């Protein structure tokens with residue numbers, strides 16, 4: 581009997597099934613109701629009391645060995661092949677991962693920068709916390725101008741004087757900083773965030789984004805302004821987009837104008853976006869007021885210039901038809917992931 585058990589033990593230790601069927605055969609052979617172990621226990625009943633003690637132990641150990649081997653192999657056949665496949669099957673597709681998308685305002689800003697860069701404009705930036713001089717006074721705003729009102733502007737420090745500090749209400753402040761710190765010619769665009777004391781709604785927000793433009797040199801004329809902006813619009817909204825200039829007023833430009841483009845949605849036929857007029861306003865512009873040049877230490881007899889300012893949300897709206905301004909700052913991924921990424 582001992583010799584037999586030794587032989588079976590060797591067989592069990594060496595056993596390595598190729599599949600689940602072979603393992604099942606093993607189970608039936610050793611552990612089944614008519615299997616070897618059952619048989620050995622039957623034989624065990626017939627041995628004499630002397631042998632019973634030593635043999636009982638050997639038999640039990642053998643039974644445990646068979647059961648442990650079976651349990652181990654069973655677990656390996658259940659989880660093993662999958663792991664094995666994953667390790668070896670090089671044809672399995674890789675894990676997909678989500679690629680982010682650019683914010684629509686970034687898309688628009690980059691596009692605007694690209695167009696003006698090709699015309700030789702550089703990009704400049706200035707601080708969002710601004711003093712009265714750069715945001716208002718140097719830009720020729722009279723003392724009592726309504727924009728200086730608490731109702732319109734977020735003041736950080738207000739003494740009704742030159743040392744007022746506020747969140748900038750427009751990017752025109754960057755013009756002043758640029759002209760103060762350099763010598764003409766200047767040819768720059770200045771993108772950035774601006775703040776106004778407005779109640780938040782679909783049509784107004786307390787912060788938004790602008791791009792300012794400035795070109796100062798000898799002999800810069802209104803014709804240069806018109807041609808530059810005309811070219812910009814053809815590049816941004818496509819060839820054939822019409823422009824029109826309407827007289828307007830800004831303290832820092834003279835003459836001043838607002839520029840409309842033929843509606844980018846209905847191409848001028850009339851729709852909701854253009855309130856059935858066929859035109860939409862996209863920016864303010866004008867010839868830099870000589871007072872502004874002088875305030876920045878530039879000889880207004882020698883140099884002239886033009887400036888313009890546009891709201892980026894407006895430009896994005898006309899490109900992507902985004903009807904609610906709040907969407908731009910809510911970071912809702914369902915909104916954000918609709919915009920094509922430039923990285924692909």
Ligand code: DAH
Nearest residue numbers: 750752864865866887888889
């Ligand atoms: N700063 C003006 C605004 O916030 C926009 C603007 C108008 C900028 C005319 C200019 C300009 O440079 O010439 O509404």
